[in-house]
Amino acid sequence: MPFSLLPREEEFFDLFIQVARRSREAAEHLVGLFGEPDRAPYHAEHIKRLEHECDQITHEVVNRLDRTFITPIDREDIYRLAGDLDEVIDVIDGVARRAQIFRVGAAPEGVKKLTDVIQRALATLELGVQDLRKRDGVMEQCIEAKRLEEEADSLYHTSLGQLFDTEKNAIELVKWKEIYDNLERCVDQAEDVANVLESITIKHG
16 A cells, blocks of 8 residues: 555544444344244334434445545445445335335245345445455455355245245235345345445455
8 A cells, every 4th residue: 555644534444334233233133023023113113223323324424535535445435335335224124114014924934034144144244344444354255245145046036936826815925025025135235235345355455
């Protein structure tokens, strides 16, 4: 890294870590929301709180970027990473809200399996974001996040097929299909974060 007399604003990394940690916590509550139907409102409330906190932190990232002259990584990468991280927890919150609005009952096994993959993917991304400052270990976490996306994609298609084979109530079918679609979207967003982390690591490695 070239020597500079101008200090770099390093707190962006700390803000990213805060968002990644809250996203992982939201994913844990997503598992609980579908695994513990009687406590679904509790989990949905915590997801909403975490999503709101992430919005505030992301806003701080943008504000800090506007007033920072020297950044530790490229400005466009900071924007992309902040936006993609925030989008992940937005989708998780969207799933939780749909589950509440739809008043769904016991979740199909495929939903539980997908939320488990999402939880693992967000835990992996948290590690990748933590490693970003020193660049060491990021690529391994990105590879694992992409592997989990493939696992989720396979689960999504299998589970959707089973849903159409077994669910006879058209309204219930529509409800669960939308939840499946948004769970799959969540994993896709997690992969987008992994792609940004990978790009930053290659660019600044």
